[in-house]
Amino acid sequence: MGTLNLTLKIWRQDGLNKPGGFKNYKVDGLNTHMSFLEMLDVLNEQLVNEDSEPVAFDHDCREGICGMCSMVIDGRPHGLLDGTTTCQLHMRFFNDGDTITIEPWRAKPFPIIKDLIVDRTPLDRIIQAGGYVSINTGSAPDGNVIPISKEISEDAFDAAACIGCGACVAACKNASASLFTAAKISQLALLPQGQAERKERVIGMVQQMDKEGFGHCTNTEACEAECPQGISVEYIRKMNWEYHCANIKG
Amino acid sequence: MSILNSKIPEGQLSEKWSNYKSTVPLVSPGNKRRLEIIVIGTGLAGASASSSLAEMGYNVKTFCFQDSPRRAHSIAAQGGINAAKNYQNDGDSVFRLFYDTIKGGDYRSREANVHRLAEVSSNIIDQCVAQGVPFAREYGGTLDNRSFGGVQVSRTFYARGQTGQQLLLGAYSALSRQIAKGSVTMYNRHEMLDIVKIDGKARGVIVRNLLTGEYERHFGHAVVLATGGYGNVFYLSTNAMASNTTAIWKAYKKGAMFGNPSFTQIHPTCIPVSGDYQSKLTLMSESLRNDGRIWVPKKQGDDRRAEDIPEDERDYYLERRYPAFGNLVPRDVASRAAKERCDEGYGVGSTKLAVYLDFKDAIKRLGQDVVSARYGNLFEMYEKITGEDPYKSPMRIYPAVHYTMGGLWVDYNLMTTVQGLYAIGECNYSDHGANRLGASALMQGLADGYFVLPYTIGEYLSKDIRTPAISTDHEAFEIAENEARDQNTRLLNNNGSKSVESFHRDLGAIMWENCGMARNKPNLTSAISEIQSLKKEFWEKVRVPGRDDNLNPELEKAGRVADFIELGELMVRDALDRSESCGGHFREESQTEEGEALRDDENFKFTSAWEYKGDDVKPVRNKEELQFEAVELTQRSYK
Incomplete structure (x- = not known):
């Protein structure tokens, strides 16, 4: 077990539409078993004890599934490890003496609320535009009535695994939400339950994505590389196919 | 001593729920449109209740403190969800699921509620499949099952190791559909700080907009708490960082009794x-x-x-x-x-x-x-x-520490001892008795939200159809808002020297040491005074930086820790009061020669329901005696 002394260069911003800037902080004697967020806890406790305001950042489950944590670490959303959220990144991947730059998600549709916290409600609105099967409670048939092959079910699961963190948007030079949107569209388009609303869903969700100001996909695939769940850009291809089919067939 | 009315319907155990559903008063569609329901929390219970109530025609206002309803901690449940489908043909049935849950809970839960849970378990799977939840499947295309601790059949449905995520996203999608329709008004990043009671009934809440620091008043004909467990009282637990007790603790202080607070599951x-x-x-x-x-x-x-x-x-x-x-x-x-x-x-x-x-x-x-x-x-x-x-x-x-079986005491209708205030999911004292079986939390959260509360709330609301919306200028709103505001002002002006985090850690250490996996009288007794001095120290020395008029995570945490400290004391009192061992509650004084837990049915065959009597006043323990008609009480043996 080693110890680390680090310099942290962190984006500080007091509120929405307020000016922001980087500030440097020193944290010493860190344990390499710590998670990245536990390292920030140490910094924040230090700041509270100095009577300064701690760094605001979103976080909750700290086990890589809630999708709340969201920071760009040394230029990469969720940091240097592939397939990992910030909360699952551990300090053993850093070296003593490192300077680490920490920024919020950078994307126009995600305005900065404070420090490292951004507003991701546009993603909720994309789901509200059709990311569901219209089935009221109590009207469902027996679960085994519709057999679904293991292959289709696994494919749908791969898409459904999205945690809604927005790293795909933060990674994209166009701030496109295509991977997020495509994942939900594909999950439901693959499954028999999603067929009835297949066309309306893809049209509604894609239009909402555009309305929110997310950019277009230009196939650089940075989203897949940074996605903590490793969701494949193949689903973007599927979304585009679904979208065109829905438009052609009217 | 208050008398608790559990309102268990008459009749055979297996017929209670169907009879209840056939006879419970209904609210007409026209009246539903006029009724407003507040739901706090968007985990499995809160999201499923919000969407189901909205589908039925009620006006729903739903609140969560996260940035999106999809983040609630149900999302982190891994293993699976139980249902008595008997798809594996291994002899499973509603009765077996009921029996396993009662036995697994070491005979400290209410038979009628648990039987209802087992009855609706199958519907949950059907509902989730219909929503597009990608459960694991066999090669033939049918649903797959696995087995879980404490049972001898395979009745657990799962979606890889992310079952909670997939079920929650299903409920979130149903909720999103209602938000889009305008039948649910969703408030993200809003934290409930108090219940508003008028003429003895829950009539609204005070919430704080966490982004702006504004205090808001919201009226509801009924209030539903779906705020999850309080395992973070131990500081270290498997709960999410922000999971807290504030909503149910404020409800307790407004008259909702707290059931079996010491029943904690250590995973x-x-x-x-x-x-x-x-x-x-x-x-x-x-x-x-x-x-x-x-x-x-x-x-x-x-x-x-x-x-x-x-x-x-x-x-x-x-x-x-x-x-x-x-x-x-x-x-x-x-x-x-x-x-x-x-x-x-x-x-x-x-x-x-x-x-x-x-x-x-x-x-x-x-x-x-x-x-x-x-x-x-x-x-x-x-x-x-x-x-x-x-x-x-x-x-x-x-x-x-993983799960809290304790929580607000509720009757068969899932109503607390405050009229019109409901508690569903992990935040009620629930169906798991003194120990929850694996894959049963997801089942209970969704049972309460999709299939139980939407029926039982009608029993109360059908009598409330003539109540017009009450103005939030009412004095009761004013008083509750001022109290919430004053607490935060006091925290910010305290000028102390110790961080909130350090108090939380100290509390956790006291709880884990004295009220954890093994408990005894001397330790519990001294823990009460340790917690009382911690509380005193907290209000003297806590330092909360920042302001009240913007996003201030330290201030949020301070309020939560203040409530955890008070809850900790109640948990210890409950653990001290119950000198038997049962389920997760192991009293060292009550064990067999082989070191197994020794239950005492003669003296403790009841649910403890604690009643708040004022700050720094000893609370009163009421009892709901448990009646067992369908199962015979035995010492649990897994040998």
Whole structure:
């Protein structure tokens, strides 16, 4: 077990539409078993004890599934490890003496609320535009009535695994939400339950994505590389196919 | 002493719920449109209740403190959800699920509620499948099942190791549909700070907009709390960082009695604590016990690497002590057995507070591919956190606080002792008695939200159709808002010297030490005074930076920790009061010669419902005597 002394260069911003800037902080004697967020806890406790305001950042489950944590670490959303959220990144991947730059998600549709916290409600609105099967409670048939092959079910699961963190948007030079949107569209388009609303869903969700100001996909695939769940850009291809089919067939 | 009316319907156990549904008064569609319901929380219970109530025609206002309703901590549940479908043809039935849950809970839950839970379990699976939840499937296309601790059938439905996520996203999608329709008004980043009571009935809430710091008043004909468990009272737990007790604690102080507060589930398979900086503990799904074997070295203080310890020098202590259930004994039994081995000096790893969970035999028997298909993501998670590869050397695990069976006392309708105030999901004292079985939390959250509350709330609202919306200028709103505001002002102006975090850590240490896996009278007695002095110190010395008029996570945390401290004292009182051992509550004074928990049905066959009597005044313990008609009480044996 080693110890680390680090310099942290962190984006500080007091509120929405307020000016922001980087500030440097020193944290010493860190344990390499710590998670990245536990390292920030140490910094924040230090700041509270100095009577300064701690760094605001979103976080909750700290086990890589809630999708709340969201920071760009040394230029990469969720940091240097592939397939990992910030909360699952551990300090053993850093070296003593490192300077680490920490920024919020950078994307126009995600305005900065404070420090490292951004507003991701546009993603909720994309789901509200059709990311569901219209089935009221109590009207469902027996679960085994519709057999679904293991292959289709696994494919749908791969898409459904999205945690809604927005790293795909933060990674994209166009701030496109295509991977997020495509994942939900594909999950439901693959499954028999999603067929009835297949066309309306893809049209509604894609239009909402555009309305929110997310950019277009230009196939650089940075989203897949940074996605903590490793969701494949193949689903973007599927979304585009679904979208065109829905438009052609009217 | 107040008399608790559980409102259990008359008739045969198996017919109570269907009779109830056929006779419960209905609210007409026209009247539903005029009624407003407030739901706090968007986990499985809150999201499913919000969407179902909105589908029925009620006006729903839903609140969550996260940035999106999809983040609630139900999302982190890994293993699965139980249902009495008997798809595996292994003899499962509603009665067996009911019986296993009652027995697993060590006979401290209400028969009628548990039977209803087992009855609606099948509908939950159907509902989730229809929403597009990608459950695991067999090659023939039918739904797959796995087995879980404490039972001998395969009734657990799962979606890889992310069942909670998929179920929550299903409920979130249903909720999103209603938000889009305008039938649910969703308030993200809003935290409930108090219940508003008018003429003895819950009529609204005070919430704080966490972004702007504004205090808001919201009226509702009824208020539904779905705010989850309070395991974070122990500081370290598997709960999310912001999971808290504030909503139910404020409700308790407004007259909702608190049921069995000390009943806490300590989950046997978590990644052990590695240092003081630790902020939370990570669960490794119990499903791992299906194929993993738990052991410690036979020699005390054996420092060899696990791989170097030969087979005959390993003690598979669960298989040795409990041959009938082996590694699949219920959670409380598995946790205590691990603690017992570590206390005796057989623990492993650098802290010696860990045991091995070994997949060597499973890999040999099934092949690495099969093991990886079943548990791949859990193995990856373990490797991410510890930097060790569980395919090569066994996992190290230790018990950690995971779930709270205690919570607000509710009647058959899921109503608390405050009229019009409901509690659903983990925040009620619930159907799990003194110990919850694996894969039953998801079942209960969704049962309450989709299939129980939407019916039972009608019983109350049908009598309330003539009540017009009450203005939030009413004095009761004014008083409640001022109290919430004053508490935050006091915290910010305190000018103390210690961080909120440090008080939370101190509280956690007191709770874990005295009110954790094993409890005794002297420790519990001294814990009460320790917590009381901690409370005093907190209000004298806590330092909360920042302001009240913008986003201030330290201020949010301070309010939550203040409530945790008070709750901690109540938990300890409850643990002290119940001098029997039952389920997860192990009183050292009450055990068999072999060290197994010894229940005392003669004196403790009841649910404790604690009544608030004022700040720093001793609360009163009321009793709901439990009647068992369908099951015979026996000492639990998994041997």
